[in-house]
Amino acid sequence: MFTATAQTQRRLVIIGFLVVPLMLLTVFSLYPFAQLVWFSLTDWDGISPEKTFVGLANYERIFFEDQELLRPLINSLYYFIGSLMQLALATYFAVILNRGLPGSNVYRMLLFMPFVLNSVAVSIIFRDFLQIEGGLDALMVMIGLGAFTREWVQDPEIVKWSLVFASVWRYLGFQLLITYGALQAVPQDQYEAARIEGASEWQQFRFITFPTIAPILGLQIILSTVGSLEVFDVPFLITGGANGTKTFIMATLQEAFEFRRVGLAAAMAVILLCFVMLVMVIQRAVFDRGGTK
Amino acid sequence: MSGGLQIQNVTKSFGALTVLRDISIDLAPGEFLVLLGESGCGKSTLLRLISGLEEDHDGSILIGGKNVTHLDPKDRNIAMVFQSYALYPHMSVFDNIAFGLRIRRMSKAEIKAEVGRVADVLKLGDYLQRKPGQLSGGQRQRVAIGRAMVRDPQLFLFDEPLSNLDAKLRGEMRTEIKRIHHALNATIAYVTHDQVEAMTLADKIVLLNGGEIEQLGTPEELYMQPDTLFAARFIGTPEINTLACTITRDGDGYMAKIGEVTLPVPTHAARGAIADGTKAILAVRPEGLSVGVGEGFVTTDHSVELCEPMGSETYVVLNFNGEPVRLRAAGLVKLAAGSTQSITWDFKGAHLFHPNTGQHL
Ligand SMILES: Nc1ncnc2c1ncn2[C@@H]1O[C@H](COP(=O)(O)OP(=O)(O)O)[C@@H](O)[C@H]1O
Numbered sequence: 001m002f003t004a005t006a007q008t009q010r011r012l013v014i015i016g017f018l019v020v021p022l023m024l025l026t027v028f029s030l031y032p033f034a035q036l037v038w039f040s041l042t043d044w045d046g047i048s049p050e051k052t053f054v055g056l057a058n059y060e061r062i063f064f065e066d067q068e069l070l071r072p073l074i075n076s077l078y079y080f081i082g083s084l085m086q087l088a089l090a091t092y093f094a095v096i097l098n099r100g101l102p103g104s105n106v107y108r109m110l111l112f113m114p115f116v117l118n119s120v121a122v123s124i125i126f127r128d129f130l131q132i133e134g135g136l137d138a139l140m141v142m143i144g145l146g147a148f149t150r151e152w153v154q155d156p157e158i159v160k161w162s163l164v165f166a167s168v169w170r171y172l173g174f175q176l177l178i179t180y181g182a183l184q185a186v187p188q189d190q191y192e193a194a195r196i197e198g199a200s201e202w203q204q205f206r207f208i209t210f211p212t213i214a215p216i217l218g219l220q221i222i223l224s225t226v227g228s229l230e231v232f233d234v235p236f237l238i239t240g241g242a243n244g245t246k247t248f249i250m251a252t253l254q255e256a257f258e259f260r261r262v263g264l265a266a267a268m269a270v271i272l273l274c275f276v277m278l279v280m281v282i283q284r285a286v287f288d289r290g291g292t293k
Numbered sequence: 294m295s296g297g298l299q300i301q302n303v304t305k306s307f308g309a310l311t312v313l314r315d316i317s318i319d320l321a322p323g324e325f326l327v328l329l330g331e332s333g334c335g336k337s338t339l340l341r342l343i344s345g346l347e348e349d350h351d352g353s354i355l356i357g358g359k360n361v362t363h364l365d366p367k368d369r370n371i372a373m374v375f376q377s378y379a380l381y382p383h384m385s386v387f388d389n390i391a392f393g394l395r396i397r398r399m400s401k402a403e404i405k406a407e408v409g410r411v412a413d414v415l416k417l418g419d420y421l422q423r424k425p426g427q428l429s430g431g432q433r434q435r436v437a438i439g440r441a442m443v444r445d446p447q448l449f450l451f452d453e454p455l456s457n458l459d460a461k462l463r464g465e466m467r468t469e470i471k472r473i474h475h476a477l478n479a480t481i482a483y484v485t486h487d488q489v490e491a492m493t494l495a496d497k498i499v500l501l502n503g504g505e506i507e508q509l510g511t512p513e514e515l516y517m518q519p520d521t522l523f524a525a526r527f528i529g530t531p532e533i534n535t536l537a538c539t540i541t542r543d544g545d546g547y548m549a550k551i552g553e554v555t556l557p558v559p560t561h562a563a564r565g566a567i568a569d570g571t572k573a574i575l576a577v578r579p580e581g582l583s584v585g586v587g588e589g590f591v592t593t594d595h596s597v598e599l600c601e602p603m604g605s606e607t608y609v610v611l612n613f614n615g616e617p618v619r620l621r622a623a624g625l626v627k628l629a630a631g632s633t634q635s636i637t638w639d640f641k642g643a644h645l646f647h648p649n650t651g652q653h654l
């Protein structure tokens with residue numbers, strides 16, 4: 001009969017559990033990544049069986065020749081600013097909900113709902129909502145702000161913020177839920193102790209709540225920075241990238257499937273990946289310092 | 294300083310559930326009040342009402358002579374020590390203690406002096422830069438007390454502050470709290486379910502039972518003159534011995550008939566006169582009993598159920614017509630389980646209670 005020492009058995013178990021995830025990782029992440037890097041060094045059009053190695057020509061083109069290609073990254077800045085406001089709002093709502101006011105469950109549901117809705121549905125709702133004489137205008141007229149209506153989607157000055165607003169509305173609930181979860185971990189008696197010592201609501205937040213949830217907020221900032229570099233669905237569905245709302249991902253897809261420059265698109269994807277990694281490294285460094293202080 | 298703490302006819306309900314009923318307590322400045330009772334009897338609720346953390350009650354509360362019934366916790370000039378300590382985990386010990394002073398915008402130099410003074414009293418000087426997570430339970434407890442002491446409040450509130458500590462540390466902290474009480478001449482309201490803490494710390498004990506005051510008095514009064522069977526049973530270890538009996542008048546005293554046995558009980562065991570044939574509960578503290586035959590006292594024979602030598606004394610349980618009878622014998626005594634022993638009864642401190650209402654007869 002087959003017998004094995006406890007140690008061998010342990011090794012077998014460890015290897016057994018590692019095989020599947022490592023295989024999946026290789027097939028669906030590492031291999032495509034290697035392929036992506038390889039494509040970015042060719043002039044492949046995505047269809048023809050031939051790929052010619054062109055070295056760093058694609059990268060050269062993106063950085064030095066065709067500046068239009070990087071321009072959509074600027075749009076990420078709007079989404080990033082939006083995501084910071086979103087985080088502040090989410091934290092604010094979470095703190096209020098954490099008070100356990102009557103009906104807070106209903107509010108939590110309402111705020112979370114957009115996140116579970118399908119992107120397409122959300123975007124279509126917003127497209128109609130932001131139309132000229134659409135839902136928003138009607139609402140503003142109703143509450144007496146009719147004079148302030150704008151061409152929310154058509155005005156190139158405003159459209160970016162309109163899209164950011166839609167995106168904030170969609171993802172607020174998700175951040176709210178995460179922040180709320182973190183808040184629940186703060187024992188109530190710390191607040192009670194602080195109340196007895198005379199701390200105001202703001203001081204309670206500043207000295208008790210904030211330090212406790214800071215790591216979670218940090219994580220959310222990382223996620224939303226990465227998210228704002230990768231925005232796609234909401235602007236794609238509402239404006240299709242018209243009116244200067246094209247994001248970097250949209251530009252990449254356009255290069256690959258519309259202009260049939262898969263090599264170039266692959267280079268753009270690699271650049272985005274580097275950006276994202278850079279952001280994470282920087283933020284990790286900042287946080288670790290904050291964390292151990 | 295005049296004032297202390299006055300609680301006047303306080304009643305508190307959560308929805309349909311009345312948790313406290315008509316509580317009135319008067320505590321002089323510098324006195325140590327212990328709120329004692331079983332878990333769930335409303336001790337914490339009463340303390341939270343005093344602190345203002347819990348609101349919406351009937352009756353009124355005065356602290357330091359001032360009616361604080363409708364004031365915020367911060368305006369009541371109190372400090373509270375929580376069972377869980379409720380320290381701020383990301384702040385150092387120094388910052389934890391200094392928190393209230395910072396909120397009150399005291400100057401840096403003053404804060405440093407104050408925290409230093411408190412740290413000296415509590416022997417925390419070496420730990421000021423540590424985080425609560427790096428401290429032992431007893432040290433955390435001291436930080437929590439330090440945080441309360443530093444503001445020099447009118448009234449200290451403690452909610453079961455020692456129940457998270459092990460037995461040895463509990464004993465030490467008890468002494469510590471007593472010492473602080475004397476050193477600061479502080480007025481303290483202290484919640485516990487542990488009657489030993491109550492007996493050792495209190496100037497005044499309020500025994501709560503189901504949201505009502507069962508008895509209010511000094512530790513001696515509660516121990517020697519319990520008003521009810523509940524109070525008699527709650528205070529004292531081992532628990533007081535209780536035997537159902539029938540009382541008859543016999544010359545200068547009563548006779549308590551328990552099964553076949555008749556025991557002579559002095560009249561002062563009851564506070565009023567008792568009619569012949571009254572059913573009662575006879576209660577005798579374990580120290581009223583001793584093993585062996587004593588001159589001039591009543592003696593009965595019982596079989597031994599349990600004999601636990603503990604070193605300085607031995608805890609013995611005997612069987613009296615199926616009821617346990619507890620006593621302590623001095624020193625190490627070995628009594629075989631099942632053997633029959635003579636017991637000597639001293640009824641000087643005996644009590645008679647009503648078998649249904651539990652009131653002292
Ligand atoms: N916020 C509350 N809402 C409803 N019931 C409560 C609340 N706080 C306490 N109670 C109830 O009041 C009773 C007394 O509680 P408490 O004062 O915590 O008891 P103790 O501290 O003596 O163990 C318990 O039955 C408890 O369930």
Ligand SMILES: [Mg+2]
Nearest residue numbers: 336337338453
């Ligand atoms: Mg309690």
